[in-house]
Amino acid sequence: MAINVKIPNMGKIRDLLTKIPTLKLNIWQAVLFIFVMSFALAMFLLLLQPLPFGYILRLARENNGLNLFLNWLPLFFPMLLLYFAGLGATSAATIIGALGIFLSVANRFKILIRNDPLMPWDLTMGSELLGIVGSFGMGIILSGVFLVVLYILAAIVATRVIKSHKLRPIIRCVGVSLCLIATFYSNRVFYNNPTINYHLAIAGNEFNQVNQFNSRGFMYSFLHALNTQRIEPPAGHDPAAILERIQMTDISGLDRFQDTQMPHIIMIMGEAFSDISLLPYFEFKDFDGQPLSNWVVLKDESIHGHIVVPAHGGGTADTEFDVLTGLNTRQFRGGTPFSFRMINDDSESFATILNSIGYRSEFVHPGFAWFYNRQNVYRWLGFERLVFIDEFEGLPTKGWYMNEFDTINRVIDMFEEHLLINPDIPYFHFCVTIQNHGPYIDKFLYDSNVNIPNFTSTLDFNDADINALSNYFYGMYDADKELGRLVEHLRVSDEPVVLVYFGDHLPSLGRGLYDIIMPDIHEPGSKEDLTRLFRTPFMIWFNDVALELYGIQHPIELVCGDEVMFFGATYLGAFILEILGVTNVSPFWDYVNEMRRLFPVMTETRSFAPGGYVSIDMSDEARAPLILYRSWSYFRLFEER
Numbered sequence: 001m002a003i004n005v006k007i008p009n010m011g012k013i014r015d016l017l018t019k020i021p022t023l024k025l026n027i028w029q030a031v032l033f034i035f036v037m038s039f040a041l042a043m044f045l046l047l048l049q050p051l052p053f054g055y056i057l058r059l060a061r062e063n064n065g066l067n068l069f070l071n072w073l074p075l076f077f078p079m080l081l082l083y084f085a086g087l088g089a090t091s092a093a094t095i096i097g098a099l100g101i102f103l104s105v106a107n108r109f110k111i112l113i114r115n116d117p118l119m120p121w122d123l124t125m126g127s128e129l130l131g132i133v134g135s136f137g138m139g140i141i142l143s144g145v146f147l148v149v150l151y152i153l154a155a156i157v158a159t160r161v162i163k164s165h166k167l168r169p170i171i172r173c174v175g176v177s178l179c180l181i182a183t184f185y186s187n188r189v190f191y192n193n194p195t196i197n198y199h200l201a202i203a204g205n206e207f208n209q210v211n212q213f214n215s216r217g218f219m220y221s222f223l224h225a226l227n228t229q230r231i232e233p234p235a236g237h238d239p240a241a242i243l244e245r246i247q248m249t250d251i252s253g254l255d256r257f258q259d260t261q262m263p264h265i266i267m268i269m270g271e272a273f274s275d276i277s278l279l280p281y282f283e284f285k286d287f288d289g290q291p292l293s294n295w296v297v298l299k300d301e302s303i304h305g306h307i308v309v310p311a312h313g314g315g316t317a318d319t320e321f322d323v324l325t326g327l328n329t330r331q332f333r334g335g336t337p338f339s340f341r342m343i344n345d346d347s348e349s350f351a352t353i354l355n356s357i358g359y360r361s362e363f364v365h366p367g368f369a370w371f372y373n374r375q376n377v378y379r380w381l382g383f384e385r386l387v388f389i390d391e392f393e394g395l396p397t398k399g400w401y402m403n404e405f406d407t408i409n410r411v412i413d414m415f416e417e418h419l420l421i422n423p424d425i426p427y428f429h430f431c432v433t434i435q436n437h438g439p440y441i442d443k444f445l446y447d448s449n450v451n452i453p454n455f456t457s458t459l460d461f462n463d464a465d466i467n468a469l470s471n472y473f474y475g476m477y478d479a480d481k482e483l484g485r486l487v488e489h490l491r492v493s494d495e496p497v498v499l500v501y502f503g504d505h506l507p508s509l510g511r512g513l514y515d516i517i518m519p520d521i522h523e524p525g526s527k528e529d530l531t532r533l534f535r536t537p538f539m540i541w542f543n544d545v546a547l548e549l550y551g552i553q554h555p556i557e558l559v560c561g562d563e564v565m566f567f568g569a570t571y572l573g574a575f576i577l578e579i580l581g582v583t584n585v586s587p588f589w590d591y592v593n594e595m596r597r598l599f600p601v602m603t604e605t606r607s608f609a610p611g612g613y614v615s616i617d618m619s620d621e622a623r624a625p626l627i628l629y630r631s632w633s634y635f636r637l638f639e640e641r
Helices: 009-016 027-048 053-062 064-085 090-116 120-124 128-136 136-163 169-193 195-201 209-216 218-228 241-250 252-257 291-299 316-325 352-354 371-378 402-423 464-490 511-517 527-532 545-548 569-579 587-598 620-640
Strands: 023-025 163-164 264-268 282-284 303-308 360-364 384-386 425-430 454-455 497-503 535-544 566-568
Touching: 023 027, 023 195, 027 053, 027 064, 027 218, 027 282, 027 545, 053 064, 053 209, 053 282, 064 090, 064 169, 064 209, 064 218, 090 136, 090 163, 090 209, 090 252, 090 511, 128 566, 136 163, 218 371, 241 587, 241 620, 264 402, 264 464, 282 511, 303 569, 316 352, 316 371, 316 425, 316 569, 352 360, 352 425, 352 464, 352 569, 360 402, 384 402, 402 464, 454 464, 464 497, 464 511, 497 545, 527 587, 535 545, 535 569, 566 569, 569 587, 587 620
Parallel strands: 023 163, 264 425, 264 497, 303 566, 360 384, 360 425
Antiparallel strands: 282 454, 303 535, 497 535
């Protein structure tokens, strides 16, 4: 049976539209119309954010309406610009409205699905946005299509009903010029201004990126990020040279791991872990004479030294980034609030290299999953299981954070659980501790009997410094005690285990205190000067079964030559792979190990080769490996996909 489908007569529809009464706006009416429409749109976009409307009103009062103004302005000027450029006021409003709604809806769903706001560089990641859309149900997708069609129809009707008088060419030119000048000026004054950004009130935890976007408004936050977090290709960037290097590199190493037993790897990044207690200025009446008594013994059994970390007194995730990616945060300094922001898709890492030869990788951090966007980043870095603070519920805190004892317990439990479930699969575990996070004044006052002071010194400290140091040393004692307990557990294991332990940054104790215990006596711009406050200790320890697996008496036998154990955190992951024999698997990671020997220390302004040679004094030929490394790093983050 034939079914007749009646197609609407387009001529009749046009005739119907022509019969709709129209309203023509003069220039002042059009400007007023754009003002009203842009403000209404700004309010609607604020409502699209996953934040209760009551919070928006409260924040508007706290900010004296500044957040409303900053989210309205980027809609008003573009509408006005399009109007003076020749479009009607209605067309200008609907075009900018469509763009604003699209970005705000994308931001809303990215927050709801990924707990991560939409950032400028996300617009270059088409697969990421498609992945978000693909996670919607068919009902949501069809509803979205329906709303888009409805919006287009409404826009067509609106442009027929509300028209604008044509403007004279001179008025259009003046209007466009004034809009461009106002846009440029307002961008410099408002959206590229860290002071304004800092003083805008935030609902909830101020360090949560989602809270920042929701509270300040998406339009403002997006433009602020666009201004302050731009990353440009490095000088001499040459993708062709990188591809040529990749093709030349032998990556035939995967085959040899099929029948090779590999050790389990447990890596602990200790919060603010340092060896400043070993400075000769301190003597301790507690801690059996030294907060780091286990460390002092264990480092002699290990490969040990110092790494140069990206930041002082903070920036934990930047050290994680450097160690796990082989990239260098300092190269991108100023481009993002933290380097994990640059990871927004599956990325090659220390974990993925290990996974490619048969490992299983897991991560634990007794902090919030959203902080530094770890909940997403660690998935993209190849970790199969992530454990955060919610899985420590009911356990006691110490010094305001999850205690070290239960953190190391979780490391041990996850290791033993892996051996039980996957006895034939090598295991990589990465843990970031948190107990000894600052601030340190009175840190352990309410949950420990901290004797203040718990040290004597030949140096002259004020009462606040003595309080902070005493609490910090107490936290170091806890970390060292749990390190010793972990080592004793691994020492008697029948499985080969390699333990890597290192600090993320020096404790935040104040620059004045550091000028006392680590005085600035070095030549400005020297390696010692530029790394003075950025050195943290590391050790790589093998249990007896791992030593036997490699046929060695001491891990130092795996180090090539008499290399000095002082290099950037960028190199630590690659160094571990090299001493364990995991080479010829990744061209980039092999090159990172080459760079460790050529430029063991890289900073923002200059890099240092062995022997004290400085990159700025070198010939172009001598600097070529450094230029290639920086170019390759940019390529991996922004172009390789």
